[in-house]
Amino acid sequence: MKLKKLRDKMINNSIDFYIVPTFDPHGSEYIPENYKEREFITDFSGSAGVAIISLSEAYLWTDGRYFIQAEEQIKNTGFTLMKMGFSGVPSYTEWIGNTVEKNQTIGLDLECFPQESYEKLKSSLRFKNINIKNINLIKEIWEDRPLPPKGKVYIYEDKYAGKTSKEKLLEVRREMKNMKSEITIISSLEDIAWLFNIRGSDIKYTPLVMSYAIIEEDRALLFVDLEKISNDVKNYLESFCELYNYSDIFNYVEKYENTSIYVDKNKLNNKLFNCIDKSNEIISGNNLTEKLKSIKNSTELANIEKAYIKDGVALTKFIFWIKRTIKNKGITEYEAELKLREFRKLSKDYIYDSFDTISAYEKNAAMMHYHASEENSSTVKNSGFLLVDSGAQYLEGTTDITRTISMGNLSSEEIRDFTYVLKSHLMLATCVFLKGTTGKALDSIARYNVWKNRTDYKSGTGHGIGCFLSVHEAPPSISPRALESPMEVGMIVSNEPGIYREGKYGIRTENILKVVYDEKVDDDIFYKFNTISFAPIDIDAIDVNLLEDYEINALNSYHREVYNKISDYLTDEERKWLFEVTKNISK
Structure with missing residues (x-):
């Protein structure tokens, strides 16, 4: 029905193909509810994907994290799944470049389409006389569309941020000078929140506010819905910047002429980019704030580590609770999620979860981003694995951690796969690497052991994490697709290899790592990782005979830290249990 309504609109507007990306005007990964147009038209709720609709066909592109979920959710919608990254599967730009015919028209909302994506689309159409029409057809058929936040x-506060906004603006201006730019336009919500030391509630699980910013050599301008600004916040912001209404950004940018302007084309939408006068010199690259934000200052690091202790306590209590409870009765995945949130809420600085908790039993865990609901939730029994990937927003920082928990009897295949995931996890956690090493190189180190087991996982191994910001933060990334951005001291990154057996189970072990200095040898500087998240790893699921001595020592050392850092916050019964499950293992 939705596709028919959309196609009727396409015919009325002489559009042959309509593209629906997963973006808001700021290139955000997680977006406000009123911008979830791709989810509305496809029923696919994952955080990444592009839909293309013609008058006779409809396709959804998404990546390996979501293949199983997408297949299930788009059933009976009229969409066909295109598995990004699979051999023989074209990208959406390649597909449309090969499919569209001369003189046809493509429709899309250019306010929700990053300039970089637009340029790739135009490149794929360069040999055809194609009209790209700026139009939003989804809003015309989405009757119960949520209101803007x-x-x-x-x-x-500075006691959490570690630096004032004025200090951060000086750092940005130094970077502008290095890049020979007089102005930078910032549309990334995480970067604006970090730069101005503000937070909001416009996106679920992420404390951001819809906004734009312009930084000049001697002025800072913030474009935001002024109705969201109280007098106290107004006074704070006006002490170092000028305030404008959110929509004023388009007219304001048009004023600049003969100026060097730095932009991030992956974040700046095409509509705003086209407002920049042609007389200006455009300098493009990642937002100047991006790397500054990712290297945490000493205050942020100290606070983040406090947040992970609180989070580790909650998760440890949860693991104790579910292992005891499951002996007597079944628990649904959804009930398990609620109980974990209940433990997190015991901390006074808990704000809300940092993403949709993945509480996935047995075969559901093979879907990397599965989410149980009250209406659709499997019962956890006294056997197999429960995978719980969860995190929280605390004032001190953002957390993310995964444990695969043995619920009872396990097969030899489950134990073997769990052990190989652990081996990969420990190899990354204990590796020493040369300054300048990229996440792409580290990803191969992490995958070595799962590759030895002739398996792979269709996701990255690790991602950066913000400080009371987004649970996914660039540029840190440990992935085959990681940009050539090296690891830097002070970055925070996840360590989460896995093995996923469709129709059977999924296994993932995730901790959070801090990049630290190791030592200098001759002219070479070496870095390493320190683990900063703490909760027991299930020793009941390990085949110790598959572990090497260094892996056994690393796990035992980690478990000693878990007990030392967590035990004081537990009841006597919980503490005795934790002592047992963190005991040294040996062959």
């Missing part, structure tokens, strides 16, 4: 903006 109206949550208030609040100040992120």
Whole structure:
């Protein structure tokens, strides 16, 4: 029905193909509810994907994290799944470049289409006389579309931020000078929140506010819905910047002429980019704030580590609870999720979860981003694995951690795969690497052991994490697709290899790592990782005979830390249990 309504609109507007990406105007990974147009038209709820609709066909592109989920959710919608990264599967730009015919028209909302993506699309069509029409057809058929968010903006205090906004603006201006730019336009919500030391509630699980910013050599301008700004926040912001209404950004940018302007084309939408006068010199690259934000200052690091202790306590209590409870009765995945949140809420600085908790039993865990609901939730029994990937937003920082928990009897295949995932996890956690090493190189180190087991996982091994910001933060990335951005001291990154057997189970072990200095040898500087998240790894699921001595020592050392850091916050019964499950293992 939705596709028919959309196609009727396409015919009325003489459009042959309509593209629906997963973006808001800021290139965000997680977007406000009112911008979830691709989810509306496809029923696929994953955080990444592009839909293309013609008058006779409809396709959804998404990556390996979501293949199983997408297949299930788009059933009976009229869409066909295109598995990104698979041999023989074209990208959506390649597909449309090969499919569209001369003089046809493509429709899309250019306010929700990053300039970089637009240029790739144009390149794929360069040999055809194609008209790209800026139009939003989804809003015309989405009858119960959510209203734009109206949550208030609040100040992120210096005791958490570690640096004032004025100090951060000086750092940005130094970077502007290095790049020979007089102005930078910032549309990334995480970067604006970090730079101005503000937070909001416009996106679920992520404390951001819809906004744009312009930084000049002697002025800072913030474009935001002024109704969200209280008098206290207004006074704070106006002490170092000028405030404008959110929609004023388009007219304001048109004023600049004969100026060097730095932009991030992966974040800046095409509509705003086209407002920049042609007389200006465009300098493009990742936002100047991006790397500054990713290297945490000493205050942020100290606070983040406090957040992970609180989070480890909650997760440890949860593991104890579910292992005891499951002996007597079944628990649904959804009930398990609620119980874990209940433990997290015991901390006074808990704000809300940092993403949709993945509480996935047996075969559901093979879907990397599965989410149980009250209406659709499997019962966890006294056997197999429960995978729980979860995190929280605390004032001190953002957390993310995964444990695969043995619920009882396990098969030899489950134990073997769990052990190989652990081996990969420990290899990354204990590796020493040369300054300048990229996440792409580290990814191969992490995958070595699962590759030895002739398996792979269709996701990255690790991602950066913000400080009371997004649970996914660039540029840190440990992935085959990681950009050539090296690891830097002070970055925070996840370590989460896995093995996923469709129709059987999924296994993932995730901790969070801090990049630290190791030592200098001659002219070479070496870095390493320190693990900063703490909860027991299930020793009941390990085949110790598959572990090497260094892996056994690393796990035992980690478990000693878990007990030392977590035990004081537990009841006597919980503490005795933790002592047992973190005991040294040996062959």
